[in-house]
Amino acid sequence: MKLRELGELGLIERLKGFEGKGLLAAIGEDAAVLDLDGERLLFTADLLVEGVHFRREYTPFESLGQKAVAVNLSDLAACGAVPLIYTVSLVVSPEEEWSSVEELYRGMVRGGGQYGAQLAGGDISKGETLTISIALLGRAPDGKVVLRRGAEEGDLLYVSGWLGEAAMGLRLLEAGQRVGRLVRRHLLPEPRVELGRELAKRGLATAMIDLSDGFLRDLGHLLRSSGKGAMVDLDRFPLSDDLLEVAHSMGLDPLEIALTGGEDYELLFAVNPSRKEEVEALGRELEVKLSQVGWITAEGLDLRKGGSPYHPCGPPGFDHLR
Amino acid sequence: MKLRELGELGLIERLKGFEGKGLLAAIGEDAAVLDLDGERLLFTADLLVEGVHFRREYTPFESLGQKAVAVNLSDLAACGAVPLIYTVSLVVSPEEEWSSVEELYRGMVRGGGQYGAQLAGGDISKGETLTISIALLGRAPDGKVVLRRGAEEGDLLYVSGWLGEAAMGLRLLEAGQRVGRLVRRHLLPEPRVELGRELAKRGLATAMIDLSDGFLRDLGHLLRSSGKGAMVDLDRFPLSDDLLEVAHSMGLDPLEIALTGGEDYELLFAVNPSRKEEVEALGRELEVKLSQVGWITAEGLDLRKGGSPYHPCGPPGFDHLR
Structure with missing residues (x-):
């Protein structure tokens, strides 16, 4: 084969x-x-x-x-x-x-x-x-690490930052643009080192992954490793004004880009509901936007938008061998 | 440039x-x-x-x-x-x-x-x-490491194993041969992990390098790092019967191959003369051939053969950018 x-x-x-x-x-x-x-x-x-x-x-x-x-x-x-x-x-x-x-x-x-x-x-x-x-x-100075496995049913799913911006920046680069915030998001991703460390140190995340291959694909990795499913509420998805504006001007669906576009290098992590306040306080402390976009279920992946099931159009992300 | x-x-x-x-x-x-x-x-x-x-x-x-x-x-x-x-x-x-x-x-x-x-x-x-x-x-479990720098004037220069065999094996492969000891020496080098560790642990080597780019080139690295020179007595060079036989049958100079051929993955190291007996005992203990091929001098590189200066013909080894 x-x-x-x-x-x-x-x-x-x-x-x-x-x-x-x-x-x-x-x-x-x-x-x-x-x-x-x-x-x-x-x-x-x-x-x-x-x-x-x-x-x-x-x-x-x-x-x-x-x-x-x-x-x-x-x-x-x-x-x-x-x-x-x-x-x-x-x-x-x-x-x-x-x-x-x-x-x-x-x-x-x-x-x-x-x-x-x-x-x-x-x-x-x-x-x-x-x-x-x-x-x-x-x-891990205190020995505390977080893996992809470890998410439990009922855990809340959080993402950091704004999704889809790097993928949108790549499209702008391909179209000839060389400057601007979205282009920089593609060329110069900022790894969430401090956020990741604090989540581990404070024992807040039960499972975590960085978003490199695209949200849906990376969520799939986390769920497969944890042996769980998820419900994702797309109405809560962090789409920036920059993304919305450029996507619309190019006739693209910003939500699709945020779901399948890779290289955001944001963190996706699961949190026990009892720690919700602490996680959100950490986001404010580090000045990092954190969005609760769903929760962990027993199995399967449900995407909802406006209360109805949502089916993404494209492939879920990037395969480096295809 | x-x-x-x-x-x-x-x-x-x-x-x-x-x-x-x-x-x-x-x-x-x-x-x-x-x-x-x-x-x-x-x-x-x-x-x-x-x-x-x-x-x-x-x-x-x-x-x-x-x-x-x-x-x-x-x-x-x-x-x-x-x-x-x-x-x-x-x-x-x-x-x-x-x-x-x-x-x-x-x-x-x-x-x-x-x-x-x-x-x-x-x-x-x-x-x-x-x-x-x-x-x-x-x-390094005991914290003891050996670097390329550290050789002192008067230190003895040792090499492990037989030199030039991997380079000779490569020539045989290029000529269509697929089996035999020299071919295996090229395809399956055996790293000298135990020898290196014992030399460090017992504090026997003052400077060390592995032979990957060719003896002359790697010796040059060690000397440059140590800020020293060397005298090498080519009459003491470890040339195996296999190497001599194949080189002669192909009309090649075995010494040239041993001096400039790469990928032997043997160790070249310097030893204070007071530790000579201990090093040679270690070679016997590990059943690794060790040859004292020269000594460290203040500067320059002197190669001697039959008591006369020797000048190698080819470039001293492999440059991965040329």
């Missing part, structure tokens, strides 16, 4: 058979978790491949570097960990200018430095397709 | 400006070293890119997977660390068969498992060029 037929999820499912048995979590989580004599270490890796994850014509190298680190930071944020060090393995053409590579690393160091992540080496090889492979090590 | 003009070493030199300041070692070492509340962690990453590091026509996927992990294990071995967990980021065509990918991971798990390294996740993306990017985390 070809990988195209298997798809990304099918492949990940099969690869689980190869994961180490001495880990608290590994394949199928945002990061692997290792307990090392009481020190809880988290380890994650993400690739950016030219033509798949980015296009050179509208991606300045400095923002590309910053984003390459940010997507890894977001994985640690989803586990409630703080970053330590990262390696960068780079496949690059020998014809590339040093000045471009310098911008790339300047972006990585800026993106990591904001959150205390330090560049610790890596590898370099020539190759036709620019590929940035980052592995990031982090820790 | 283009990367081709800068070369791999020139690029690495410039990238040092971006490394984190809170690390005990980082860019330009075999692995980065982080002290985390007294726990000494080591972090390394290596790429294998199709067409640069391997050719599909003579590389079975299971041995490719095993080698991809082995080259990372070798970096930790060169620091005297033991491996813990690794991530695998894979760029692969959607047209690839699952059975090939399964073989690849089976090889990785076999290669890592022998030394206690566990697969902890990673990332996958479609792409034209098969690329395996591994990042490996390890530790």
Whole structure:
């Protein structure tokens, strides 16, 4: 069977058979978790491949570097960990200018430095397709981590920030626009490191994932890992005025974009109803918008809009093998 | 300036400006070293890119997977660390068969498992060029590590194993041969994890590096990091009967191959003369051939053969950007 037929999820499912048995979590989580004599270490890796994850014509190298680190930071944020060090393995053409590579690393160091992540080496090889492979090590200082599994029936479902903006920004870039808030949301995602850490530290989230592949697809990951279902009330969905305005001007459905567009790098998490006030207080404290968009059910996925069932039109998100 | 003009070493030199300041070692070492509340962690990453590091026509996927992990294990071995967990980021065509990918991971798990390294996740993306990017985390249980820097004038220079065999094996593969000891030495390098760890634990090596780019080039790295020179007595060079026989049958100079051929994944290390007996006892204990091939000098690199200066013909080793 070809990988195209298997798809990304099918492949990940099969690869689980190869994961180490001495880990608290590994394949199928945002990061692997290792307990090392009481020190809880988290380890994650993400690739950016030219033509798949980015296009050179509208991606300045400095923002590309910053984003390459940010997507890894977001994985640690989803586990409630703080970053330590990262390696960068780079496949690059020998014809590339040093000045471009310098911008790339300047972006990585800026993106990591904001959150205390330090560049610790890596590898370099020539190759036709620019590929940035980052592995990031982090820790949970108090040992508290949150995984995708752990959501319980009745838990409230929250998302941070405004959804769909990065996907809308990508469409603007594809249409030739180079500036503006939505374009920046695509080029320079801000990982929710502090929010993730506080949710873990205060024991507020029962399950958590970052939104990289699209809300519906990532919710599916969380539900599958937790063995649960969800009811999502789309009337509560956080759609910004910017998104609504641009989507309408381009004749697009903003809700569809928010449901299936990837790369928001916001956090989606489940919370026991008894902790509702604390979570909302945390949002105010960190000045992060938190929206309760639904709750966990025993099984299945119900989307409701205006009280009626809602059926999304497109595929639920991005498959990196199709 | 283009990367081709800068070369791999020139690029690495410039990238040092971006490394984190809170690390005990980082860019330009075999692995980065982080002290985390007294726990000494080591972090390394290596790429294998199709067409640069391997050719599909003579590389079975299971041995490719095993080698991809082995080259990372070798970096930790060169620091005297033991491996813990690794991530695998894979760029692969959607047209690839699952059975090939399964073989690849089976090889990785076999290669890592022998030394206690566990697969902890990673990332996958479609792409034209098969690329395996591994990042490996390890530790020095007693805090003792060895770096490339640290060699002192008068230290003895040792290498483990037989040199040039992997490079000779590659030539045999290119000539159509698919079996035999030299071919296996290229396809399935054995990282010197135990030797590296014991050298660090017993405080025997003052500086160490693994031989991946070729003896002369890697010796150059060690000398540059240590700010020293070396005298190498080529009459003491460990050339196996297999290497001599095949090189002569192909009309090649075995010494040249041993000096410049890469991927032996043996260890090259410096030892204070007062510890000579202990090092040689360790070699006997672990049943690893150790050859004293020279000593550290104040500066420069002198190669001697039959008492006369020796000048190698080719470039000193492999540059991954040229």
